[in-house]
Amino acid sequence: MKKFIQRFYLILILILLYSPIVTLIVLSFNNSKTRAKWGGFTVKWYASLFQNQDIMNALYTTLIIAFASAFLATIIGTAAAIGIQAMRKSVRTPIMAVTNIPMLNADIVTGISLMLLFVAIRFSLGFTTILFAHITFNIPYVILSVMPKLKQTNKATYEAALDLGASPIYAFFKVVFPDIFPGISSGFLLAFTMSLDDFIITHFTKGPGVDTLSTKIYGEVRKGIKPEMYALSTLLFVSVLLLLFVVNLSPSDKENKKVVKHRKQKQFIFRRLVPALLLLVLIGGGIFYGRSSNLTGKEQVIVYNWGEYMDPEVLDLFEEETGIQVVYEEFETNEIMYPKIQSGAIAYDVVCPSDYMIQRMIENNLLAELNYDNIPNAKNIGETYFIQSKQFDPENNFSIPYCWGTVGILYNKTMVEEPIDSWSVLWDEQYKDNILMQDSVRDAFGVTLKYLGYSLNSTDLDELEAAKKLLIEQKPLVQAYVIDQVRDKMIGNEAALGVIYSGEAIYTQWENENLEYVIPKEGSNVWIDSWVIPKNSKNKENAEAFINFLCRADIAKMNFDYITYSTPNDAARDLIEDEALKNSPIAFPPKEDLERCETFSFLGDENDALYNRLWREVKSN
Amino acid sequence: MANKLIDIVNISKSFGDNLVLDNLNLYIRQNEFLTLLGPSGCGKTTLLRILGGFESADHGEIIFEGKNINSLAPNKRKLNTVFQKYALFTHMTIAENIAFGLKIKGKTSSYISDKIKYALKLVNLDGFENRMPDSLSGGQQQRVAIARAIVNEPKVLLLDEPLGALDLKLRQDMQYELIRLKNELGITFVYVTHDQEEALTMSDTIVVMNQGYIQQIGTPEDIYNEPQNAFVADFIGESNILSALMVEDKLVKILGVDFPCVDIGFGKNRPVDAVIRPEDVELVTPDKGILQGIVSHLIFKGVHYEMEVEANNFTWLVHSTDMFPVGTNVGIYVDPYNIQIMKKPKTEDAEAVGVEE
């Protein structure tokens, strides 16, 4: 009976621990691209995984960093453990206290502190900084694994070896090392696992173009995880699981000597051969992928763009045609992008902010003037869009429009009763827990200000307080604040209403025909995302070549087909064959709709802080 | 000493395929110092743990004061155990350790503090009340473990190689202390050891065990002077064990030479084992001996000389206060009363000689 309860309890815990893992494995066989829907069984993601260079690159970066940091941490940590062991207690205690810091300190503090250090010494964030950070938090694990073994080793054997004429180094490797080897190897494994699983510290110390699996996944969270990622995780997990099973199922010590000999062979296979093979794959793969993503030497351009905002093939074409290598990095909101440019820790070459943010960057003198001679294809962009851009870039000196659109409500026709034409539905009690709001300050406030009949560029404290009050009132009705996830959740019928960018609406309609998009009658936001070049760009000409390439009609058309966001490129619009799409009211809304809309403008740092404060009050309420 | 306090009936126990105790029978009398003696792995500790209730037997019964206690939990048994590695509670002071059992039983605090004082005095540790176990030496910890057990006034005290971890001098002191305790407290001791000298010094009764079987039960004198088989003879003290032939009653042929002896009832021309203690081998001039040999080895041992004598292809171990230099031709004589004749063992098991730890 007791045994039964024990087993039952153990199984319950295992269900808790492993149900997400089973879920992920199931998702890796899901034929549908979105997480929200089961589209039948497939193994295609496993095939496409190996063609997906982004993911494979992230995998190898992860493995190489895990391996290198664990390896270096093991060497430094083992030496340190031996040294510390030889110290007086009064010296040892403070050193061990320092050693404990990275283990006990919150990851977020460790990550931030390292980032501040790297930025302060002008060490540009990238692969090396991640490696240093990982070594830093790995060393304590090694020290704490090795120390207990060192305490257990018999001092006499080491001294006996010296007595018999061995040199200290020889004596160490022949006598002490075998004794502490289990500690060293478990320290290494632990460090490797920790490095592999780390997200937070990497998040703060990484630079452009370098992604580990964790940061890649985090970047993808908002716009939906690529199914290949599930396939990869499944492969990783299953191979580790198999390895463990084989090691543990090898014959136990109790059995006779013949078997023991056999076991020795097996141990040899698993202790030596498997790690050696792993190493070979790592290095081989590293070299292979390292070659294709070589960051040094070649001409390059560092692009900082919104998530899922460009057809990856466009990048390949650009690299092919110009020989300039693209380092591609994504952001989720203007507010996330801005501090990165401002701090200058990373020298991006070309960035795609929205209207008001461009204004802010111009005012803060962060942008370089464009040389139109290098961007002849700018003529493809419709005149109206340049005129519209003057709101934030008065001389059209700094920016070239890339995409534009409106903000509106996406709703599920089967889940709403009345026709939707007003922002007021977002405050309707009957849609409690069925509303998805945008998780960005300006969008959330913009929607509310418009609903109240104010300008979405309001800086009037009373108006803003009123908006804040309304947003707090709305909070219990909101299912979640999301950005790109609106798309997946609406497709998966998770909610009835969502605030969304017009470009996403077209894609969602393809996936779920019950969805409809509307620009509410109170008016809304019309926005333009444009390409700009930061002042500290090191490859300005490459950046201009890149912008020029994107302005080519066929390329802009390719992008439009992929991301479905309205293009300001008139030449590209002419190339659209599907008449319905060409004249889609969502992609290219009628004039009267647009007249009700406003563009965001930059309100000054102080008002920005005010918006941020109010938004935090909403979020923390 | 007649009444049985504990009766162990047909106890068997195995761990996996390994049979540790095989149908074992034994009784323990009131106020007896009984020692379970044997090489490691002979089952003596397992037997003790079955008595304590930490293991349960596969078959058989443990009868305590006439009642079967097989299924009685350890905390309900009127036995207390002193564990091999003391098993002190490291998070408690010495006084708290000793008070543990009494507090559980709900004794008054004045009773408890009296008992602690008394027990610490008994084991010569007055004033150690507030020390922590870690700060004590092995011998001191051992005595605390004993004090912790005896304050509960158990009917029986089970001791599992309690002196194993101590050095020689301390061990001897503790042996006397245990004997004193037993006499003062009048409780029954069941003592497990692999050290034959310890067993001979302290016990009223010795139970020699090997491979799950009892080899011999008897007083220390019986066990030493009249081992019932080669295993016991070899395990208890040093001895010359010789394959021999019982020619007839009172005559045994050893190494091809007839020796008169006093044993009868083995039948005629039966193979037997003869045991002769080294101190019973008398070295005489060659003409006076039953056998002739040459001294091959000589060591001074303090109270006596230890010599090896080669005679008829056998190396005799001899203890004598007389010294014969190496190379001396000597005669060997053994008094008929000092030859112990034993049956050849029937099974291989009984012959197996364990290796000391």
Added chain:
Amino acid sequence: MKNKRKIYKQLLAGPYLLWSIAFILIPLFMIVYYGLTTSDNTFTLRNIAQITTDENLKALGLALLLSFISTVICLILAYPLAMILTSFNVNQSSFVVLIFILPMWMNFLLRTLAWQNLLEKNGVVNTILNALHLPTLNIINTPYAIILGMVYNFLPFMVLPIYNVLSKIDKDVVHAAQDLGANSIQTFMRIILPLSVPGIISGITMVFVPALTTFVISDLLGGSKILLIGNVIEQEFKQGSNWHVGSGLSLVMMVFIIISMALIAKYDKEGEGSGF
């Protein structure tokens, strides 16, 4: 000669000491510096005082509450679990312990994200509950989901130190307590529990600190509706662009971390509880 050798040995710790100064101590000093200055490098306590604003206090309070609840749940779940694991024989137990480390080979973010799938309105759990005609579970995007995520992610960090300490308790010490008359509850309360305190303390800090400062779990399972102090700090660095306030708030966090380090130093002198 012997002393000289000892000094050589101590020199082996040199690289690590340099490393820890460069990458542990100086970075911490950087946080202190940023936390106590404004953007034009003048001394201020305003950044730290930011913790007292309504919304930050709320975020801190909620973080404290949720991480406290999660820690308690972890402890309640982990202790019996560690005891069960201890009762397995040695060969099996190393395997069982690995089972708890194994999930770490599946990315932490993906694992947490998978709970979204499980808990969503039309998610796996609710589908099963529906099929069984049971009331559905609507905890996604609520604090309960965050607690679940914390418990799920940090449970192994509670189990392993407790397991470590429990498995080191000499079986005979437990037997001795029984032998002296203690029943199983008394044995547990007076012997096993006090002896496992180092593991419990170590487990508590290893769960509480990361739970208190997390921003990922609240992000993924709270639908961005619930702001914990970790989210506030992360946003100051990654969105709000005020590194000074972020550092000031981090300094406040470090108070809790220092408390836990002090606890460990007090109860876990031998380092029994730490490590795996």
